Amino acid sequence: MRYERPQTIEDATALMAGAEANAFVLAGGTDLLVRMQSDAFEADLIVDIKAISGFDAITQTEDGFVIGAAVPSAALSEDAALVAAWPGVVEAANLIGSTQIQGRCTIVGNLCNASPAADSVPALVAADARAQIAGPAGTREVAIADVPTGPGKVSLSKGEIIEAVLLPKPEPRTADAYLRFIPRTEMDIAVVGAAVNLSLGDDGTISAARVALGAVAPKVLLVEEAAEALIGSNLDEAALEALAVACSNASNPIDDKRGTVEYRKEVAGVLARRAAQTAYARAGEN
Amino acid sequence: MPAIAVSTTINDDTVEFLCQPDETLLDVLRNRLGLMGAKEGCGTGDCGACSAIVDGRVVCSCLVLGAEAEGRTIETIEGMANGNELHPLQRKFIEHAALQCGICTPGFLMAAKALLEVNPDPTETEIRFWLAGNLCRCTGYDKIVRAVQDAAAEMRGETA
Numbered sequence: 029m030r031y032e033r034p035q036t037i038e039d040a041t042a043l044m045a046g047a048e049a050n051a052f053v054l055a056g057g058t059d060l061l062v063r064m065q066s067d068a069f070e071a072d073l074i075v076d077i078k079a080i081s082g083f084d085a086i087t088q089t090e091d092g093f094v095i096g097a098a099v100p101s102a103a104l105s106e107d108a109a110l111v112a113a114w115p116g117v118v119e120a121a122n123l124i125g126s127t128q129i130q131g132r133c134t135i136v137g138n139l140c141n142a143s144p145a146a147d148s149v150p151a152l153v154a155a156d157a158r159a160q161i162a163g164p165a166g167t168r169e170v171a172i173a174d175v176p177t178g179p180g181k182v183s184l185s186k187g188e189i190i191e192a193v194l195l196p197k198p199e200p201r202t203a204d205a206y207l208r209f210i211p212r213t214e215m216d217i218a219v220v221g222a223a224v225n226l227s228l229g230d231d232g233t234i235s236a237a238r239v240a241l242g243a244v245a246p247k248v249l250l251v252e253e254a255a256e257a258l259i260g261s262n263l264d265e266a267a268l269e270a271l272a273v274a275c276s277n278a279s280n281p282i283d284d285k286r287g288t289v290e291y292r293k294e295v296a297g298v299l300a301r302r303a304a305q306t307a308y309a310r311a312g313e314n
Numbered sequence: 315m316p317a318i319a320v321s322t323t324i325n326d327d328t329v330e331f332l333c334q335p336d337e338t339l340l341d342v343l344r345n346r347l348g349l350m351g352a353k354e355g356c357g358t359g360d361c362g363a364c365s366a367i368v369d370g371r372v373v374c375s376c377l378v379l380g381a382e383a384e385g386r387t388i389e390t391i392e393g394m395a396n397g398n399e400l401h402p403l404q405r406k407f408i409e410h411a412a413l414q415c416g417i418c419t420p421g422f423l424m425a426a427k428a429l430l431e432v433n434p435d436p437t438e439t440e441i442r443f444w445l446a447g448n449l450c451r452c453t454g455y456d457k458i459v460r461a462v463q464d465a466a467a468e469m470r471g472e473t474a
Contacts, residue, residue: 126447
């Protein structure tokens with residue numbers, strides 16, 4: 029196995045593109061190094077991207093925020109402007125693992141690990157975030173929801189590396205929230221995760237919304253019917269019930285030791301309701 | 315596999331070592347540098363017994379490659395005491411009997427040290443959540459939490 033620490037993204041993508049087989053990007057390593065302990069795992073090349081300029085930075089721009097691929101999750105909650113703008117994204121990222129894991133794990137890694145239960149991914153989808161991807165053919169941007177294609181699988185081509193997550197600048201009176209259910213107090217894999225991002229109009233009604241669910245399908249779900257249930261409402265009981273029903277109906281989960289299909293579908297609706305109430309309260313304060 | 319030459323700072327000392335590309339920082343500390351305080355409990359980032367502080371953040375050294383240490387600043391349990399003078403956390407762990415077998419103790423101490431550096435006056439809940447990545451199968455955690463609270467109070471200049 030070879031370990032490389034390129035100084036530029038061009039060198040990093042060239043290394044990944046030129047690798048014969050089993051090449052992996054290393055940022056926080058909290059998934060990769062665990063996989064490396066497995067006898068079945070083989071790596072020929074590891075490309076550590078942490079020395080690339082800007083990859084460890086959160087940058088505020090006119091368009092929003094650029095979160096570099098090597099920024100540890102713990103750093104998200106230390107950025108006051110990011111917390112104010114996207115509290116749901118930050119609370120989702122901060123649910124990943126222990127303090128020790130938070131010091132290393134990244135949201136790009138959470139995305140590329142492509143677990144259906146990834147905590148930060150529904151929040152990023154609800155926030156309408158995009159992934160900035162560098163590759164041998166240049167740079168492109170895709171919606172976060174288009175990166176995972178199924179459990180453990182992503183849409184990146186050979187040689188491509190996600191450089192950063194791009195979060196938009198939120199509209200006035202906009203806020204997001206993320207909730208997950210686990211059967212213990214912390215440090216577990218989501219049974220269901222629900223993210224809601226909504227904006228309020230001048231009259232206090234919801235003018236825009238995005239609702240995303242995790243752990244209830246092979247990949248993250250953006251539930252448009254759930255968003256439609258919220259838009260135009262003041263988050264009254266009828267809107268909340270329509271939201272919950274839309275989320276339960278959209279869910280297509282598996283049965284496993286964490287929960288049955290029936291249970292997950294029910295919890296998806298309950299969590300979406302509560303996340304919507306939190307986002308609504310936060311948006312009113314903005 | 316060709317070995318990688320790494321230059322880093324551990325407990326304020328410049329340290330140079332050679333390691334294999336797939337060797338973890340934990341293995342480097344224990345097997346190459348003789349720093350045996352960090353323990354391998356699980357090797358997969360679940361137990362926290364290998365906790366070390368890298369560039370100010372507490373991490374599981376079993377989930378860091380030795381090669382990644384290049385140019386970084388690393389703190390391990392061996393650097394916690396000042397000569398023969400124990401760190402307040404170490405002293406309070408002894409006073410409160412916050413350890414039995416001791417395997418988890420270096421990890422708890424490093425994680426607690428990192429907590430008190432960012433939050434000198436944590437609540438019991440904050441301590442318990444911060445230390446949730448450190449597993450102890452002996453003490454039941456209460457004595458550990460009380461030791462951290464007591465050490466924090468002393469470090470804030472409050473008499474216990």
